[in-house]
Amino acid sequence: MSRTFAPLTGNPNLTTIQPYIFDDGWGYQDAERARQALDLLAYIGDHLPLGGDEITGHVTGAATWEAVDPTKAISIDGDNLGGMTIEVLFFYKTENAAQAVQLRLRNTTDGSDAAVSTSSSSTTLVAQAAVTATIASGVKSYRLEILGGATHAVFGAAFLRIRKVPV
Numbered sequence: 001m002s003r004t005f006a007p008l009t010g011n012p013n014l015t016t017i018q019p020y021i022f023d024d025g026w027g028y029q030d031a032e033r034a035r036q037a038l039d040l041l042a043y044i045g046d047h048l049p050l051g052g053d054e055i056t057g058h059v060t061g062a063a064t065w066e067a068v069d070p071t072k073a074i075s076i077d078g079d080n081l082g083g084m085t086i087e088v089l090f091f092y093k094t095e096n097a098a099q100a101v102q103l104r105l106r107n108t109t110d111g112s113d114a115a116v117s118t119s120s121s122s123t124t125l126v127a128q129a130a131v132t133a134t135i136a137s138g139v140k141s142y143r144l145e146i147l148g149g150a151t152h153a154v155f156g157a158a159f160l161r162i163r164k165v166p167v
Contacts (some may be wrong), residue, residue, distance in 0.1 A: 047159035051072030057155050060146060068156055069144070103117040115131045
């Protein structure tokens with residue numbers, strides 16, 4: 001199976017696709033439509049997984065944060081984000097409502113929190129989206145950590161979403 005597309009053109013008439021003509025203008029309106037489309041695709045497109053799932057439980061100990069999956073650490077250069085915003089999509093639950101669960105994106109290089117979820121005692125999966133992460137300057141390592149308790153298992157996962165915030 002092959003797919004063919006009509007060549008791009010500077011024609012502002014979006015109902016008619018014409019072949020590319022040398023020196024045909026491609027104006028700012030066309031560039032803006034393309035930018036908006038690419039931004040939307042990037043926003044709803046691929047997310048970067050930070051590990052975790054709703055099957056593997058953690059008994060972290062009282063007031064102890066632990067890595068959900070130490071192998072899923074990600075390095076981000078905060079100086080080269082080019083105006084992009086990093087959002088964290090948190091998913092979490094607990095096996096017993098007597099035990100609260102909370103997630104955070106931890107900057108392990110500096111020992112600071114980039115994003116923290118709300119605390120929940122829900123035994124069904126909670127989705128908390130669009131928590132903006134505070135990304136430090138320079139190349140830093142980040143990982144997902146979970147906070148539970150010493151008795152009941154807690155479950156969590158997260159994804160990073162990178163987007164450009166319109167001005």
